[in-house]
Structures are given as structure tokens and as C-alpha cells.
Amino acid sequence: MAEGKPVTIYGHVATIRRKGKIAFILLRTFEGEEQVTIKKGLVPEELWSLVEELGREYFIKVQGRLVESKIARLGREIIPESIEVVSPSPPPPIDLYGKVEAEWPTRLKYRYLDIRRPKVKAIFKVRSTLMKAAREFLYKEGFVELNFPIIIATATEGGAELFPVQYFDRQAFLAQSGQLYKQSAVAAFGKVFSIAPSFRAEKSRTRKHLTEFWQIDVEAALVEPKDLMDLQFRLVNYIVEKIIEENEKELELLGVKLEPWQSYQVITYEEALEILRRKGFNIEWGEDFGADEERALVKEFEEPFFIPEFPKDITAFYYMVNRSNPKMAHRIDFMGPGEYGVEWSSGGLREHDPERLTQRIMEAGMRPESFSWYLDMFKYGFPPHGGFGMGVERLLQTLLKLEKIHEAALYPRTPDILEP
Ligand code: AMO
Numbered sequence: 001m002a003e004g005k006p007v008t009i010y011g012h013v014a015t016i017r018r019k020g021k022i023a024f025i026l027l028r029t030f031e032g033e034e035q036v037t038i039k040k041g042l043v044p045e046e047l048w049s050l051v052e053e054l055g056r057e058y059f060i061k062v063q064g065r066l067v068e069s070k071i072a073r074l075g076r077e078i079i080p081e082s083i084e085v086v087s088p089s090p091p092p093p094i095d096l097y098g099k100v101e102a103e104w105p106t107r108l109k110y111r112y113l114d115i116r117r118p119k120v121k122a123i124f125k126v127r128s129t130l131m132k133a134a135r136e137f138l139y140k141e142g143f144v145e146l147n148f149p150i151i152i153a154t155a156t157e158g159g160a161e162l163f164p165v166q167y168f169d170r171q172a173f174l175a176q177s178g179q180l181y182k183q184s185a186v187a188a189f190g191k192v193f194s195i196a197p198s199f200r201a202e203k204s205r206t207r208k209h210l211t212e213f214w215q216i217d218v219e220a221a222l223v224e225p226k227d228l229m230d231l232q233f234r235l236v237n238y239i240v241e242k243i244i245e246e247n248e249k250e251l252e253l254l255g256v257k258l259e260p261w262q263s264y265q266v267i268t269y270e271e272a273l274e275i276l277r278r279k280g281f282n283i284e285w286g287e288d289f290g291a292d293e294e295r296a297l298v299k300e301f302e303e304p305f306f307i308p309e310f311p312k313d314i315t316a317f318y319y320m321v322n323r324s325n326p327k328m329a330h331r332i333d334f335m336g337p338g339e340y341g342v343e344w345s346s347g348g349l350r351e352h353d354p355e356r357l358t359q360r361i362m363e364a365g366m367r368p369e370s371f372s373w374y375l376d377m378f379k380y381g382f383p384p385h386g387g388f389g390m391g392v393e394r395l396l397q398t399l400l401k402l403e404k405i406h407e408a409a410l411y412p413r414t415p416d417i418l419e420p
Helices: 045-053 104-109 118-140 179-189 225-246 248-254 269-278 291-299 354-363 368-377 392-399
Strands: 005-019 022-028 033-039 059-068 076-087 164-167 170-174 191-199 212-221 305-307 331-335 343-349 385-391
Touching: 005 033, 005 076, 022 045, 033 045, 033 059, 045 076, 118 191, 118 212, 118 225, 118 248, 118 392, 179 191, 179 212, 179 368, 179 385, 212 225, 212 392, 225 248, 225 331, 225 343, 225 385, 225 392, 269 291, 291 331, 331 385, 343 392, 354 368, 385 392
Parallel strands: 033 076
Antiparallel strands: 005 022, 005 059, 022 033, 059 076, 164 170, 191 212, 212 385, 305 331, 331 343, 343 385
């Protein structure tokens, strides 16, 4: 048996099929799959009897020859010369290769096995490309990557949603975003970003909420709303192009066809209200969109779209109020379109006048003293600036058409899920 390329391959036994004197092992390697074909009589007797002992999820080492095959599904097969059990496995509690997928709670319970499934692996390979592409794009655009604290002293995105942490004899919190810190850094670096986890103690049990998620947090000096919209649109399209380039196999496995978008749309808050009212929602001027409203709205669009201003009272304190229309603030939401669309990011222009900021903090029912360093920094020649925070899992959810955001997190955290 001199034919074929000699190979040594490690992998998990995905499936074993035996047909009389021939056995096929589908081996799941770290990179993909290989078929091992064993013919009784053509391999040493002890190898044939070892095959009888193997079970699913055994981690094995196969040495043999890789030969091309017209009949094998993969177009090639491995004819083994030896097989070694590196690490055995009891029968796995979920069928990783079954035609019918296990229910989500069972998948979650055994998530460490679930993530071995090729379809689940595909999601995270795409996520890996997304992260790499986001970084690559922002570096190319001249942004400096920084890391902001995760243990913080004050709320940035609303007081009720903080996870408290015992910090020696003080109370601290897990960061809801890098908001205050990225703003501080913009005065030094001009263009900054951070990709970091964010924590929200929201009891939201929806298809788009996690209590721990990742944000691509971006901030730049001297930007106009149009710059922020263009930048985000190009960022998303860059990510899409990279995924198409690097994840052809994964997209095929997931049954997803991706294409960069030709353009984006911009609709006013009022136009969004009109669309919703036409669809039967009873929503007043001044209200924010809830999960149902958002879902109905994004379904109306085939291209990503921005809503570039919101009523001041539904924006966080750091958004700049529109000087010529003070009922509105420069909060810019970026919405992913279609059936799997969600809000991808929030951002906008920031208030850098310390007095106006103090006023906004008080209006939000918070104490300016809690923000003293933040308020002080704006006294020292602070450049006008703006930015956005884009949710990694949300973007992935739309791109990969995931029913719920939980599937975009390796180990999702929700009010009900803390383990594994
Ligand atoms: P915001 O709170 O809108 O804004 O968050 C920014 C983006 O993060 C994602 N996101 C979430 N993803 C999953 N689960 C959640 N619970 C969740 N909450 C938010 C969304 C959202 O658009 N500091 C501002 C950003 C800025 O102005 O720069 C902020 O955090 O994709």
C-alpha cells in the first residue's frame, strides 16, 4: 500500500458506519473533516478490532495514506496503517450529527460539546473573521486600539442596569461600555477604538439581548454625522467582504449568502414613527422603539439604514443636543435590515461643554459629583468629537441570519444562563 501521501491526523470520531467488511470513520479534525476507510483483511487484524471499540467523540490519531477517491464524499479518504485512541469518550449526551438538532436548552447545557458541531463552529469562525476585519479596517483608517477599564465606579448607560462588584471596601461596577474613557482618549489620540466586553444587568429576555456582549467602541475627534455614518457603513461592508473571502465553506454550511451592500439609507425619527403607525403601532413622538417596534421597522428595509437624530429625552446624557433644534439630540442609530435585522450600533456627536453636560446628567436623574473627573476633563481644551458602539453579536446575528443573539456568543450570558 505505497499509494497516496503519508499523513498523521488527529481528530474526533464524528460517525462510524460499518458495512460488512468495510468501515468508514468520519473524523472531525480541528480544520474540517476527513474520511477514514478501513477494509477488513487489508489492515492488520488488531486495527480492525480496534475499530469495533471506537465510539463517537473518541479523540484518535490516525496514521496512513491520503488517497484521492471518486466515490468518497470528500473526494479523498485516508487508508489507515495505525489508529491510536488518544482520549476515549462515553456516548455523548447530545447527538452532534443527528438530523434533528437538540433543543436549545439541551444544547446550552452541553455547550462544550455543541460548539464541536460543524455548524456551530462555522458561526465562530465567521465571528473570528469579523473581529479580525473590524480591527484591520480601523487600523487602516488610522485608529489607535486602546483598552479601557472593566471595573468602573459609575454608570454610563443608565443606572438601573449595572452589575455591582465588591471592590475591597467600596462598591464598583462592571463596565456597560467604554464610553467615558474613549471620549477622554480622543482628546489625546484623535481616533481611538476598543473591542471589549460590555455588561448590562437588563432582565430582557428577547432575541437580541445578552447581559454580556462585545462592543466595537469607536470615537474620533472633529467628525460630522455624515462621517460617522460613512465610516460605519464602510466598516460593515469591509467585514462582509472579508467574510465572503475567508469563510466560503462556513457560509455554505450555514446556508447564508452574503453580499456587500450598495448603499445605506437615512430616515428621520419621524419617518420611522410614520412607518410604525402605518403598521398599527401606537407610538407617540418622544418614545423610543421597543423590541417589537424595532423588529417591525427593520423588516421594511433591504439596506442598512441610519436614524440620525432622536428626541433629546430618550438619548443618553453624553449625546450633543442639536443647537438649532434643542428638542433633538445627535444620537445616530445604525440599523441592520430585514428579517434578521437589529440595531447594530448607537453613536453620535458628544456634548463637550461641561456646563451643558452637567445639566444633562442632572436631567437624567444622576449626580454630577459621580462624574467629576469626566466633567472636569472637558475644561481642558476638548475637541468636538463623536463615535459609536457596535454590538458584535448583533451584527453577526443579522449577517448569519441567526434566530436569536445567543447563538452568536460561545457561552451566552442572559438573566437565566450563567453556566457553563
Ligand atoms: P448602546 O447602549 O446602544 O450604546 O450599545 C451599543 C450597541 O451595543 C449593542 N448592545 C447589545 N447587544 C447585546 N445585548 C445587549 N443587551 C446590548 N445592549 C447594547 C447593540 C447596541 O447598538 N456608549 C454607547 C455607544 C456610543 O454612543 O458610542 C452605547 O453603549 O448593538
